[in-house]
Amino acid sequence: MRRILAILLENEAGSLSRIVGLFSQRAFNIESLTVAPTEDDTLSRITIVTKGNDKILEQIVKQVNKLIDVIKITDLTERSHVERELLLIKVLAMNEKSRSEVMRITDIFRGSVIDIGKQVYTIQLTGNADKINAFITTLANETEIIESVRSGCVGIARGEKALRIKQ
Amino acid sequence: MTKELFSGAELVVKALSALKVKYLFGYPGGTVLDIYDALFRQNDVEHILVRHEQAATHMADGFARSTGEVGVVLATSGPGATNCITGIATAYMDSIPMVVLSGQVPTGLIGDDAFQETDIVGCSRPIVKHSFNCRNVVDIPNTIAKAFYIASTGRPGPVVIELPKDILMPQYTAEYVFNADVKMRSYNPTVTGHHRQIKKAVQAITKAKKLVVYSGGGVIIANAAELLTELVEKLNAPVTNTLMGLGGVSGTHDNFIGMLGMHGSLEANKAMANADVILALGARFDDRVTNNVKKFCPDATIVHVDIDPTSISKTINAHIPVVGLVDIVIKQLLVELEDKQFTVNKAENQLWWQQIEQWRAVNSVSYDQTGDKIKPQRVIESMYKATNGEAYVCSDVGQHQMFAAQYYPFAKPRQWINSGGLGTMGFGLPAAMGVKLAFPGSHVICITGDGSIQMNIQELSTCLQYNLPVVIISLNNRSLGMVRQWQDMVYGGRHSSSYMESLPDFVKLAESYGHVGMQINNLEELDEKIKQAFAIKNRLVFVDVLVDESEHVYPMQIRTGAIDEMWIKKGVKA
Numbered sequence A: 001m002r003r004i005l006a007i008l009l010e011n012e013a014g015s016l017s018r019i020v021g022l023f024s025q026r027a028f029n030i031e032s033l034t035v036a037p038t039e040d041d042t043l044s045r046i047t048i049v050t051k052g053n054d055k056i057l058e059q060i061v062k063q064v065n066k067l068i069d070v071i072k073i074t075d076l077t078e079r080s081h082v083e084r085e086l087l088l089i090k091v092l093a094m095n096e097k098s099r100s101e102v103m104r105i106t107d108i109f110r111g112s113v114i115d116i117g118k119q120v121y122t123i124q125l126t127g128n129a130d131k132i133n134a135f136i137t138t139l140a141n142e143t144e145i146i147e148s149v150r151s152g153c154v155g156i157a158r159g160e161k162a163l164r165i166k167q
Numbered sequence B: 001m002t003k004e005l006f007s008g009a010e011l012v013v014k015a016l017s018a019l020k021v022k023y024l025f026g027y028p029g030g031t032v033l034d035i036y037d038a039l040f041r042q043n044d045v046e047h048i049l050v051r052h053e054q055a056a057t058h059m060a061d062g063f064a065r066s067t068g069e070v071g072v073v074l075a076t077s078g079p080g081a082t083n084c085i086t087g088i089a090t091a092y093m094d095s096i097p098m099v100v101l102s103g104q105v106p107t108g109l110i111g112d113d114a115f116q117e118t119d120i121v122g123c124s125r126p127i128v129k130h131s132f133n134c135r136n137v138v139d140i141p142n143t144i145a146k147a148f149y150i151a152s153t154g155r156p157g158p159v160v161i162e163l164p165k166d167i168l169m170p171q172y173t174a175e176y177v178f179n180a181d182v183k184m185r186s187y188n189p190t191v192t193g194h195h196r197q198i199k200k201a202v203q204a205i206t207k208a209k210k211l212v213v214y215s216g217g218g219v220i221i222a223n224a225a226e227l228l229t230e231l232v233e234k235l236n237a238p239v240t241n242t243l244m245g246l247g248g249v250s251g252t253h254d255n256f257i258g259m260l261g262m263h264g265s266l267e268a269n270k271a272m273a274n275a276d277v278i279l280a281l282g283a284r285f286d287d288r289v290t291n292n293v294k295k296f297c298p299d300a301t302i303v304h305v306d307i308d309p310t311s312i313s314k315t316i317n318a319h320i321p322v323v324g325l326v327d328i329v330i331k332q333l334l335v336e337l338e339d340k341q342f343t344v345n346k347a348e349n350q351l352w353w354q355q356i357e358q359w360r361a362v363n364s365v366s367y368d369q370t371g372d373k374i375k376p377q378r379v380i381e382s383m384y385k386a387t388n389g390e391a392y393v394c395s396d397v398g399q400h401q402m403f404a405a406q407y408y409p410f411a412k413p414r415q416w417i418n419s420g421g422l423g424t425m426g427f428g429l430p431a432a433m434g435v436k437l438a439f440p441g442s443h444v445i446c447i448t449g450d451g452s453i454q455m456n457i458q459e460l461s462t463c464l465q466y467n468l469p470v471v472i473i474s475l476n477n478r479s480l481g482m483v484r485q486w487q488d489m490v491y492g493g494r495h496s497s498s499y500m501e502s503l504p505d506f507v508k509l510a511e512s513y514g515h516v517g518m519q520i521n522n523l524e525e526l527d528e529k530i531k532q533a534f535a536i537k538n539r540l541v542f543v544d545v546l547v548d549e550s551e552h553v554y555p556m557q558i559r560t561g562a563i564d565e566m567w568i569k570k571g572v573k574a
Helices: A015-025 A054-066 A096-108 A129-142 B010-019 B032-041 B051-069 B085-093 B120-125 B137-152 B195-207 B217-221 B227-235 B267-273 B326-338 B346-361 B376-386 B398-409 B428-438 B457-465 B479-490 B507-513 B524-537
Strands: A001-012 A032-037 A043-050 A069-077 A082-091 A112-116 A120-127 A143-151 A154-157 B021-027 B046-049 B073-075 B098-104 B130-133 B158-164 B211-215 B239-241 B258-259 B277-281 B301-306 B322-324 B392-395 B444-449 B471-476 B517-519 B543-545 B567-570
Touching: A001 A015, A001 A054, A015 A032, A015 A054, A015 B130, A032 A082, A032 B120, A043 A129, A054 A069, A082 A129, A082 B428, A096 A112, A096 A129, A120 A129, A129 A143, A154 B258, A154 B507, B010 B032, B010 B120, B010 B137, B021 B051, B021 B507, B032 B073, B032 B098, B032 B158, B046 B457, B051 B085, B051 B098, B051 B457, B073 B376, B073 B398, B085 B120, B085 B158, B098 B120, B098 B137, B120 B130, B120 B158, B130 B137, B137 B158, B158 B217, B195 B277, B195 B301, B195 B322, B195 B326, B211 B227, B211 B267, B217 B227, B227 B326, B239 B267, B258 B267, B258 B398, B267 B346, B267 B567, B277 B326, B277 B567, B301 B326, B376 B398, B376 B471, B376 B524, B392 B398, B392 B428, B398 B471, B428 B444, B428 B457, B457 B507, B471 B507, B507 B517, B507 B543, B524 B543
Parallel strands: B021 B046, B021 B073, B073 B098, B098 B158, B130 B158, B211 B239, B211 B277, B239 B258, B277 B301, B301 B322, B392 B444, B444 B471, B471 B543, B517 B543
Antiparallel strands: A001 A043, A001 A069, A032 A043, A082 A120, A082 A143, A082 A154, A112 A120
16 A cells, blocks of 8 residues: 655754665665755655555554654555645657647646757646656657656645644 | 863763763774773773674673663774674664764765775664764764663664764864753653553453463563562463563573573463463564464464564564553553452462463473483583572573573573574673673673684683683584584585584683683583582683584474474474
């Protein structure tokens, strides 16, 4: 089962490597991982998408929690949440027909063209993984994909629920 | 008034002395010479110069296991630090409080593949509780305070601090700011059991008809042996200890049914398999206990008390998990039992004990001393008698370790010092040295074999330098006994690389290091000579006992079987 884990940890040298090391050491799976400091720059927030049954997930959560740098971990998939991923994709747009087709698809998916070259368009799209996969597949049917990069998933709980330190 | 300023190296030593560190086990080298210079100029912290850094970690470990204090190691960068890896892993697996101070090349050279540069924080990451890259002089004292706090609280473990040479040198100085009262927002171990879980646990315990208490190293670490004994007596329950938990109750207590697991007693493993409630206290359902997890104790309700939530339901699902320090939780259990006015149901309890006595009657932990060759088990019994069962027994890894665990009933916690988790050969001698430093007036034994002893034998030299008269008893079977046993049982008797050709003359070897060497080759003189060895008070005695090389450790769980499926002796199943 796919899970999205949000981790709040001390923004210190080496704390990311402890998380990554833990996953490889204990043969846990990482599908995607994103990390950045939070509005409080002493803290970092990591989002990890992983797969595993309940038993494995329980171990992952406990093992991550056990790391000294980690302040909190939560499984966003346990309750209602919003998840987003960012895609930047460069595709071939050689002629009028392919340019308009790429534009049309981009509009339908509510993406935007953020850069244009002589023969290429660079498009930005946000959404969940499903939407991004669908967009990439549709584009690939119309034109050639030159390069793409995905941010990996970030997520946040709906409503009042928040992952933060008690003040 | 001008503020007093200190070099980083001086700050290291000041912090260690503030933390009341008595011994620092280490080996000098380029990047830590400033610390050695600072050590030279003070008298609070005594440095013990080992002959190999691995031994420094094991000495610190033995010191920590026997005293409950943090063991402290100092090593230089590069090879000095990497030599510590096995000792750090050993401490990690057995939850031993240890702080390792490692030198590093100067900050400006880090990442350049400088001479004797290794990323020791990176190398040790999977085997430490935590680690620090210290980068500023001013941070040194409080980083050390934090390291001690982390190493010694919660589930203890090793902490590594990397100190680059430049921040130790006299040209950079800082004030000494030290705060031993560490608080961290990201680290607050739960120490008290949740009251609802305590209630549930007591409910299960009081309903049990066939209760077993299964206790591990956590009871030793938490100094909870007396409480455990009180609980066991109150419940009149059978109690079994893991290899790490021996001494948690006295080995001669009526309720003690022996060690459990791979080489545990039949009655311990049978009791576990037939229990309706298992109360696990500071034990972690290790694979050397459970055997096949799929067949593990199907009828038992499992109450699992542990300080580390990751240990709970990792291998075996716990029905009633209780996170907390085992001493505190046992107190809570005792209070709750008192509140419920618990009394033992005599009829049910008696029935259960009758069953256990039948298993006990098999006398599964026994051997046959026939023929001229000395049986290794017999040697353990002899050393038990010679020391009135009061010695610290520090073991290496292999058959001798199992024989010692089986045939030396430990009366007290911290008396049995062994590498149970990692199984580190070469652990025994340096660990014994650490114990001897802590308890110079007690008998300290290193029980070992001809294989293990050679993995850190260089420390005989350190023993001479610091006058550490441990008694080394080597069960010399001219082979790697445990490997050989598996080859006999599983690999058709093909002894691939498991016997030791060209062994040294251990007596002469001991003598060349300035110690007393003794060889025993005759059953009739065994007891007398062992007694003599312990009568020599101020010199290290190396006792080389030639034992029967064909002896196997029994009982032994049958691979892939349930916990209680065992070989009792060669070819005889329980």
